Amino acid sequence: xxxxxxxxxxxxxxxxxxxxxxxxxxxxxxxxxxxxxxxxxxxxxxxxxxxxxxxxxxxxxxxxxxxxxxxxxxxxxxxxxxx
Amino acid sequence: xxxxxxxxxxxxxxxxxxxxxxxxxxxxxxxxxxxxxxxxxxxxxxxxxxxxxxxxxxxxxxxxxxxxxxxxxxxxxxxxxxxxxxxxxxxxxxxxxxxxxxxxxxxxxxxxxxxxxxxxxxxxxxxxxxxxxxxxxxxxxxxxxxxxxxxxxxxxxxxxxxxxxxxx
Numbered sequence: 001x002x003x004x005x006x007x008x009x010x011x012x013x014x015x016x017x018x019x020x021x022x023x024x025x026x027x028x029x030x031x032x033x034x035x036x037x038x039x040x041x042x043x044x045x046x047x048x049x050x051x052x053x054x055x056x057x058x059x060x061x062x063x064x065x066x067x068x069x070x071x072x073x074x075x076x077x078x079x080x081x082x083x
Numbered sequence: 084x085x086x087x088x089x090x091x092x093x094x095x096x097x098x099x100x101x102x103x104x105x106x107x108x109x110x111x112x113x114x115x116x117x118x119x120x121x122x123x124x125x126x127x128x129x130x131x132x133x134x135x136x137x138x139x140x141x142x143x144x145x146x147x148x149x150x151x152x153x154x155x156x157x158x159x160x161x162x163x164x165x166x167x168x169x170x171x172x173x174x175x176x177x178x179x180x181x182x183x184x185x186x187x188x189x190x191x192x193x194x195x196x197x198x199x200x201x202x203x204x205x206x207x208x209x210x211x212x213x214x215x216x217x218x219x220x221x222x223x224x225x226x227x228x229x230x231x232x233x234x235x236x237x238x239x240x241x242x243x244x245x246x247x248x249x250x251x
Contacts, residue, residue, distance in 0.1 A: 018216070023216070024174070024177060027170075028170055028174060031166050031167065031170045032167070032170075034166065035163060035164065035166055035167055038163040039163065055166045058166075058170070059166060059169060059170065059173070061216075062170060062173035062174065062177070063173060064216055065173075065177055065216065065219065066173045066176040066177050066180075068216065068219055068220060068223070069176070069177050069180040069181065069219070070176065070180060072220075072223035072227070073180045073183060073184060075223075075227050076184055076187075076223060076226055076227065077183060077184065077187050
């Protein structure tokens with residue numbers, strides 16, 4: 001797969017991680033594809049920007065999920081410890 | 084004239100003015116060190132002049148600037164691996180919390196609590212994924228809403244579905 005295509009796939013997965021089912025794995029894949037696209041030295045500036053946006057969306061999504069899970073975790077664990 | 088102020092290399096290459104040349108020539112008559120130095124320099128000059136001139140290839144300039152650009156790009160792209168460890172850390176946090184939750188749920192001996200939480204999880208998974216932001220918040224809220232007040236002995240929660248936990 002050409003690296004320009006990887007950058008576009010990274011962007012699409014980054015967007016879809018927010019609006020579609022099963023977001024976490026899409027966010028991870030968007031980061032991985034974005035990094036693979038950036039690995040190409042001769043990548044054009046346009047596709048570099050697309051890859052950066054894909055990576056950013058993936059990481060933002062993961063941060064949001066990590067914050068939510070960390071925020072609710074103590075309360076849920078506290079509930080489940082009822083005897 | 085001091086030795087340090089004399090440019091012997093320029094003298095050898097005929098780059099000095101007539102007046103400067105004369106000054107250097109006069110100095111050389113009295114200074115053995117400078118004479119020795121000028122001998123070494125002239126030997127070096129002879130050696131360099133004997134070397135054949137190397138003609139650069141026709142695409143030398145293009146190749147040279149291409150290599151410079153590649154080196155600069157490599158330096159700029161040095162941080163492009165950074166998102167991967169960040170992703171790994173975030174994924175670890177998410178999986179750790181979810182595993183903690185699953186472990187606590189599976190080891191919970193209160194079947195009523197367990198069933199309600201499992202029911203909420205199933206409902207959420209049915210309509211969407213557990214990792215979808217809105218559904219995840221919804222799942223957590225509904226679990227807490229239905230169960231949180233039940234841990235209190237004096238529970239006034241009217242929506243609580245767990246029998247025997249209401250304050251009567």
